[in-house]
Amino acid sequence: MEHSYVAHGTKDKHLQRLKRIEGQVRGLHRMVDEEQYCIDILTQVSAVTRALQSLSLALLDEHMEHCVVQAVGDEQQAKLKEASAAIARLVKS
Amino acid sequence: MEHSYVAHGTKDKHLQRLKRIEGQVRGLHRMVDEEQYCIDILTQVSAVTRALQSLSLALLDEHMEHCVVQAVGDEQQAKLKEASAAIARLVKS
């Protein structure tokens, strides 16, 4: 019952986002290596955190729509519980 | 007045952390590419977010100790304002 990203065409978008985030992390490495100003580094860390957060929310939306809602009976209960734990981790992280 | 990470020996530690985070982001790319289960990907995104958060808090501590506290007069006021804005961004991201 696990959904394929390919099917609904968002896989490429997610992969591009992750490539961009990887580039941002490499940028942070360079900033620390060049001993740039702390506050500028912190601003950039916040930008990466927000990018990861957006990705999480997009993945969660898809998961809700394609996995949770389409499951039935006990499986749906299990999926709901799992999604709920994932949301709690997101809210607390 | 900007501090050198080298001086107090934490630069290497920060660079290692960022290398590890870059590896985690590459791992996420692979997970999405292999269409692994959403919830597992979300768990991993939360781990990366927490790693970035820890890095931010470590950078902020150093900044407070080496830049804000050691500044004087108007410069200290400016540094405090800047640190306060960085904290607000962290809390809200």
Add this chain to the structure above:
Amino acid sequence: MEHSYVAHGTKDKHLQRLKRIEGQVRGLHRMVDEEQYCIDILTQVSAVTRALQSLSLALLDEHMEHCVVQAVGDEQQAKLKEASAAIARLVKS
């Protein structure tokens, strides 16, 4: 299609939680009024924030289980979109 809290017996639990949170906020008022130490006040504000966060997660779980999952067709799409926006607000607040 809106669910009754009464039906599944959690309404009283939520009301008790909110009474406790109201008491905590009154406690904060007293702490500030008595000019208690900042850090102690901040610790208490974090406790209230966490209590509100837990309440949100509990309400969201119920909503997912009783409203989103049981809706059908277009209504379900609308409910999913609404839940997704609520999750984003939680994650960002």
Add this chain to the structure above:
Amino acid sequence: MEHSYVAHGTKDKHLQRLKRIEGQVRGLHRMVDEEQYCIDILTQVSAVTRALQSLSLALLDEHMEHCVVQAVGDEQQAKLKEASAAIARLVKS
């Protein structure tokens, strides 16, 4: 060395903010009691959380300016450590 809010005239402002937050929590109690729509309640919980967050940031700013920066020697180290722990709790809550 603990600062008086009265001295720099922000105590009343903080007390008013807390009164307003207490009113918002009472409003939440009423919303749950009247079984209003979940999503509306969640929106309101996010508003209260944000109000508490703003209050924290304001208290922290004052604390940094009036306690941390003005402390000296070992006391300043202790205050920095304490502020750093408070910031970490804020970021994680």
